[in-house]
Amino acid sequence: xxxxxxxxxxxISPNHVRxxxxxxxxxxxxxxxxxxxxxxxxxxxxxxxxxEIHRLDGEYLELxxxxxxxxxxxxxxxLILALPRPKVLNRVLxxxxxxxxxxxFLVNAWKVEKSYxxxxxxxxxxxxHQRILGLEQARDxxxxxxxxxxxxxxxxEDELPGLIRDTLPLMAHPGSGxxxxxxxxxxxxxxxxxxxxxxxxxxxxxxxAGFQAVELGPRILxxxxxxxxxxxxxx
Amino acid sequence: xxxxxxxxxxxISPNHVRxxxxxxxxxxxxxxxxxxxxxxxxxxxxxxxxxEIHRLDGEYLELxxxxxxxxxxxxxxxLILALPRPKVLNRVLxxxxxxxxxxxFLVNAWKVEKSYxxxxxxxxxxxxHQRILGLEQARDxxxxxxxxxxxxxxxxEDELPGLIRDTLPLMAHPGSGxxxxxxxxxxxxxxxxxxxxxxxxxxxxxxxAGFQAVELGPRILxxxxxxxxxxxxxx
Numbered sequence: 001x002x003x004x005x006x007x008x009x010x011x012i013s014p015n016h017v018r019x020x021x022x023x024x025x026x027x028x029x030x031x032x033x034x035x036x037x038x039x040x041x042x043x044x045x046x047x048x049x050x051x052e053i054h055r056l057d058g059e060y061l062e063l064x065x066x067x068x069x070x071x072x073x074x075x076x077x078x079l080i081l082a083l084p085r086p087k088v089l090n091r092v093l094x095x096x097x098x099x100x101x102x103x104x105f106l107v108n109a110w111k112v113e114k115s116y117x118x119x120x121x122x123x124x125x126x127x128x129h130q131r132i133l134g135l136e137q138a139r140d141x142x143x144x145x146x147x148x149x150x151x152x153x154x155x156x157e158d159e160l161p162g163l164i165r166d167t168l169p170l171m172a173h174p175g176s177g178x179x180x181x182x183x184x185x186x187x188x189x190x191x192x193x194x195x196x197x198x199x200x201x202x203x204x205x206x207x208x209a210g211f212q213a214v215e216l217g218p219r220i221l222x223x224x225x226x227x228x229x230x231x232x233x234x235x
Numbered sequence: 236x237x238x239x240x241x242x243x244x245x246x247i248s249p250n251h252v253r254x255x256x257x258x259x260x261x262x263x264x265x266x267x268x269x270x271x272x273x274x275x276x277x278x279x280x281x282x283x284x285x286x287e288i289h290r291l292d293g294e295y296l297e298l299x300x301x302x303x304x305x306x307x308x309x310x311x312x313x314l315i316l317a318l319p320r321p322k323v324l325n326r327v328l329x330x331x332x333x334x335x336x337x338x339x340f341l342v343n344a345w346k347v348e349k350s351y352x353x354x355x356x357x358x359x360x361x362x363x364h365q366r367i368l369g370l371e372q373a374r375d376x377x378x379x380x381x382x383x384x385x386x387x388x389x390x391x392e393d394e395l396p397g398l399i400r401d402t403l404p405l406m407a408h409p410g411s412g413x414x415x416x417x418x419x420x421x422x423x424x425x426x427x428x429x430x431x432x433x434x435x436x437x438x439x440x441x442x443x444a445g446f447q448a449v450e451l452g453p454r455i456l457x458x459x460x461x462x463x464x465x466x467x468x469x470x
Contacts (some may be wrong), residue, residue: 228463
């Protein structure tokens, strides 16, 4: 946690917050801070700044906060991700958030196991928590937008044409032979398939929607490695 | 598993292997292949190619193999990594291997907890297994070299000058203000610090050894995200 994220409900007066639970424990047991110490704080959806600890015990962490610094800019990147295995989902959400991805769609694909869609990790609370972990890691305060789409074809055919307008639509596809572009300037919509890849029909579906298949090289990467490698290459 | 890795001891005649355990179970239960099906195989430290299944039951997986394809080239990259938390270590080793890193040093730093050095994940068998998972992911057959160094100062002062000769020595250091270079041509030695970063004295130690501090931007990334993002940026 490189930044302590604050919510509206944490404020007990205009510059004064009171926290308990995970955040209290982290500051006390991991950072091992004490009354009088300072740490970086940020308002979810707002500015970041400094927090000075004036109470820290088993019950509450209380801070006087000054919020004067805008969050780092987001990347103009929409990520369309075939729903990964539940264990991987958490890591990918936190990682993509920390990298500054602006918007994430979790979509279905033939090789996404049906059981993944029933995982408790897809509950709203967890999807929010993983993104908050990513924000805290990267000292960001702006949540990336996150949506899920259980039906791939209507999403690609009906919704994507509007979403990709004025963006570069790319699909990570090992074996395509076309290198992923470097250091692009503008917005990108990037699709990454499931473990085992998209079916040829799914590749064609994205192709008809205007997506260019690209690759990083001959190596097939796990989704969490591929997300970081592709985002870093693009921006 | 995008490639089934074979060892010398798997061969029961020149082009014929017999496997059991994890690899048998993976081919049968995850890939759901049957007698007559083919899959990509590779000899650890050698060529890759094709394997045709002629026996697959509860006891053995037997394949006729043809090995005619060289492995993908390694990146001319040595990674010096402050020993991560045990849980993260496994993922980082597999991920760095899948990216094609040629050599990895796991080193100590002030913020590496002493207990990490006692983790069973540092046993030879696990260090090998994680790299094998990375090779299987990326369809590679050449293990990256892996060494551990419990004492940072003598490693940096005595050993690194020889190791970094004819390489570009870089240290990932958020806040340095110098962007990590893109698409370098030659060999790089890249140092990545622990969670919480190197101490200023440790940064100076690497600096005196010739390492340039670089960053990817204002965002602080987790080590597994940083490794993929930096490697992808460099090559």
